[in-house]
Amino acid sequence: MKSIFLFSIAALFSLYINAQTTIFVSAPDYIGKYAILNTSEDPVTYTNKKLDKKRIDSTGQFSFKVDTNIVLKAYIDIGSTSGFLYIDPTTENYHLYFPKKESEKRLNNNSVSIIFDSLPKNDLNTLILEFNYRIDDFLYGDTLKKQRLLLQDDSFKDSLNQFKKVLIEAYRPIKNKYFHEYIKYTIANLEELYMGRGMLKNKIYIFETYIANKPILYNNDAYMDFFTLNFEHFFMTNVGLIDKIRHAIDNYASAEKLDEVLINSPFLRNDTVRELVTILNLNKAYYKNTFNTSNIKLVLNQILKNTKIKEHHLIISNLLKQYHLLTPGSKAPNFTIYTPKNDTVNLSDFTGKYVYIQFWSTWNQASLQELKIMKDMKDKYGKYIEFISLSLDDNEQDFIDWRLRNPDYNWTFAHYKGENDLLMNYAIKSVPSYVLIDPKGEIVDAYAMSPAPKYPKPSIDKTFFYIKKKAEPNTKRNVGGKQN
Numbered sequence: 001m002k003s004i005f006l007f008s009i010a011a012l013f014s015l016y017i018n019a020q021t022t023i024f025v026s027a028p029d030y031i032g033k034y035a036i037l038n039t040s041e042d043p044v045t046y047t048n049k050k051l052d053k054k055r056i057d058s059t060g061q062f063s064f065k066v067d068t069n070i071v072l073k074a075y076i077d078i079g080s081t082s083g084f085l086y087i088d089p090t091t092e093n094y095h096l097y098f099p100k101k102e103s104e105k106r107l108n109n110n111s112v113s114i115i116f117d118s119l120p121k122n123d124l125n126t127l128i129l130e131f132n133y134r135i136d137d138f139l140y141g142d143t144l145k146k147q148r149l150l151l152q153d154d155s156f157k158d159s160l161n162q163f164k165k166v167l168i169e170a171y172r173p174i175k176n177k178y179f180h181e182y183i184k185y186t187i188a189n190l191e192e193l194y195m196g197r198g199m200l201k202n203k204i205y206i207f208e209t210y211i212a213n214k215p216i217l218y219n220n221d222a223y224m225d226f227f228t229l230n231f232e233h234f235f236m237t238n239v240g241l242i243d244k245i246r247h248a249i250d251n252y253a254s255a256e257k258l259d260e261v262l263i264n265s266p267f268l269r270n271d272t273v274r275e276l277v278t279i280l281n282l283n284k285a286y287y288k289n290t291f292n293t294s295n296i297k298l299v300l301n302q303i304l305k306n307t308k309i310k311e312h313h314l315i316i317s318n319l320l321k322q323y324h325l326l327t328p329g330s331k332a333p334n335f336t337i338y339t340p341k342n343d344t345v346n347l348s349d350f351t352g353k354y355v356y357i358q359f360w361s362t363w364n365q366a367s368l369q370e371l372k373i374m375k376d377m378k379d380k381y382g383k384y385i386e387f388i389s390l391s392l393d394d395n396e397q398d399f400i401d402w403r404l405r406n407p408d409y410n411w412t413f414a415h416y417k418g419e420n421d422l423l424m425n426y427a428i429k430s431v432p433s434y435v436l437i438d439p440k441g442e443i444v445d446a447y448a449m450s451p452a453p454k455y456p457k458p459s460i461d462k463t464f465f466y467i468k469k470k471a472e473p474n475t476k477r478n479v480g481g482k483q484n
Contacts, residue, residue, distance in 0.1 A: 028060030034418030
């Protein structure tokens with residue numbers, strides 16, 4: 001069985017040149033806030049890579065500049081709200097409207113749909129938006145069609161083949177490699193859903209049509225969604241291999257022995273595919289505690305040491321950072337913050353002292369009450385512990401005004417200025433939240449106790465008492481003698 005949907009991609013695109021793209025944004029509901037443009041470092045951990053940062057002016061306008069010769073899926077983050085676009089290197093300028101999220105229930109990743117103004121006809125965003133409309137119409141325009149897909153009815157295959165012909169004819173003139181790959185692997189996902197993942201002949205067809213002897217498209221989100229869907233459960237669904245896989249990980253903690261097992265699969269003969277499948281499955285197993293988690297990290301470190309594939313090196317490096325992040329004894333993520341006087345403060349500035357960080361907001365009553373308790377704690381323990389209160393107020397001016405009204409709180413105060421990376425690095429989900437860091441800059445407790453007791457947890461005061469007691473020199477008394 002052969003797919004009629006294999007585009008001759010090599011003939012369909014022209015080379016991108018490295019050029020600067022400017023993104024003009026109107027966000028009148030976010031005046032005075034900070035906007036950050038991010039992309040993902042890798043397609044597995046989605047670790048943020050900051051491209052640009054701007055403060056939104058009094059008219060609600062700002063712009064980003066990006067130099068790239070490849071397509072980037074980028075995210076505009078303003079406070080807790082985020083929207084994405086594709087940055088097409090062939091498009092010099094974008095003009096966008098960033099809407100207000102009606103209900104922001106989380107501290108980050110509240111999604112909105114960016115509105116484009118006057119997009120070029122062949123820009124990648126235009127093409128993908130139009131293609132997605134076609135997909136929606138194909139799947140949901142006829143309710144019986146979705147039922148036939150779910151039931152794996154043969155009539156769905158006929159409809160899908162006809163849809164492929166329509167797409168080929170419609171997009172044949174478009175010379176955009178990323179777009180044609182996006183179409184191809186979106187359709188591949190539909191084919192797999194129709195054919196089912198249980199039958200071996202269907203798995204072989206999907207594999208030979210879309211993966212075998214083809215490059216891995218790390219930068220194309222449709223491809224990576226398809227690849228992950230196919231392979232991230234590979235270890236646990238291969239009954240004939242699972243015992244050998246478990247033995248290689250749990251008994252030997254050996255990447256080499258694991259590779260010797262996996263190379264026997266007809267789907268994993270290619271070294272690059274096999275290595276990526278191994279990484280995906282080890283990551284899935286780590287979070288599900290399927291195998292010994294310490295051994296999983298050992299195996300990943302062995303792959304990291306020997307891999308020749310830069311994308312895999314970056315993925316594993318980021319995975320290992322995530323596994324280690326915020327565990328007691330791990331290095332606390334560094335940050336730079338700015339006080340209301342615009343003084344720069346780095347976490348590393350406080351090496352040699354314990355650091356107690358409060359994430360709070362002026363609108364949160366628990367935060368305000370606990371600030372009063374922290375004031376007393378600062379007086380008692382300030383010699384040994386550095387206090388930092390980091391405001392997560394959406395409107396920075398609310399924080400500045402509060403600070404002016406409360407000058408007697410005599411420790412470090414700052415606003416996070418929309419740096420969502422800081423919230424993600426410290427896994428902040430709500431306010432108030434607290435983190436305790438030791439004098440070497442290592443995590444003591446990423447979910448530290450608060451100044452006020454919260455049943456069943458006591459106050460942090462007892463912890464501070466022992467820090468102070470340990471730091472103060474012992475004074476020995478001579479019984480019946482003279483004190484020195």
